[in-house]
Amino acid sequence: MAAHLFFVTGTDTGVGKTVFTALMTAHLREHGIRAVALKPVSSGSRRDGRILRKAAGQVLPLEEVNPWHFRAPLAPREAARRERQRVRLCQALAHIRRVAERFEVVLVEGAGGLLSPLGEDFDSRDLIVALRARTFVVCPNRLGAVNQTLLVFEALPRAAAARASVVLVSPRRPDLASRTNPKLLAERLGPGRIWIMPWLAPKKLTA
Numbered sequence: 001m002a003a004h005l006f007f008v009t010g011t012d013t014g015v016g017k018t019v020f021t022a023l024m025t026a027h028l029r030e031h032g033i034r035a036v037a038l039k040p041v042s043s044g045s046r047r048d049g050r051i052l053r054k055a056a057g058q059v060l061p062l063e064e065v066n067p068w069h070f071r072a073p074l075a076p077r078e079a080a081r082r083e084r085q086r087v088r089l090c091q092a093l094a095h096i097r098r099v100a101e102r103f104e105v106v107l108v109e110g111a112g113g114l115l116s117p118l119g120e121d122f123d124s125r126d127l128i129v130a131l132r133a134r135t136f137v138v139c140p141n142r143l144g145a146v147n148q149t150l151l152v153f154e155a156l157p158r159a160a161a162a163r164a165s166v167v168l169v170s171p172r173r174p175d176l177a178s179r180t181n182p183k184l185l186a187e188r189l190g191p192g193r194i195w196i197m198p199w200l201a202p203k204k205l206t207a
């Protein structure tokens with residue numbers, strides 16, 4: 001497998017995983033790196049897959065960016081069962097590895113949070129471990145972010161946690177908590193592992 005693998009998870013659903021993954025993918029491609037982003041499993045809307053596909057210059061069809069999509073807005077395992085379907089860890093891994101053979105960097109976005117059930121026998125943590133992926137933990141930068149982020153780090157195996165970074169998504173208006181969270185997190189996790197994502201107007205993201 002040739003590609004560097006990054007996995008994007010978050011402290012909750014709807015925290016900015018897709019935005020960060022899309023920005024990273026576009027940034028790497030602007031610098032001439034053959035990067036692509038995948039959302040292997042999704043449920044409810046298929047918007048994430050479309051955004052990631054666009055961020056990578058549409059080099060892959062949606063069916064490869066997001067091979068498993070289920071209609072119910074539930075954890076993917078349950079959404080799949082409602083369509084009498086099953087996704088297994090070995091299938092998801094095989095797909096990601098096949099794509100990774102053709103690119104320099106592959107960013108994989110989970111669905112929901114670290115332990116949200118993605119398929120019959122796996123969640124995002126299982127993918128991170130099996131892929132030995134570098135992990136980004138996306139969290140809204142607000143009061144409570146330190147605890148939420150550290151809980152995710154606690155849930156990661158030690159080797160994965162040691163290579164993981166935090167992405168704090170800036171609020172529209174910074175407050176005392178958002179200004180001091182990066183320092184508190186750096187004290188616990190070490191320097192150089194806290195990334196700050198600026199606040200972006202929602203309309204700019206979908207334009």
Ligand SMILES: [Mg+2]
Nearest residue numbers: 017018048109
């Ligand atoms: Mg998303």
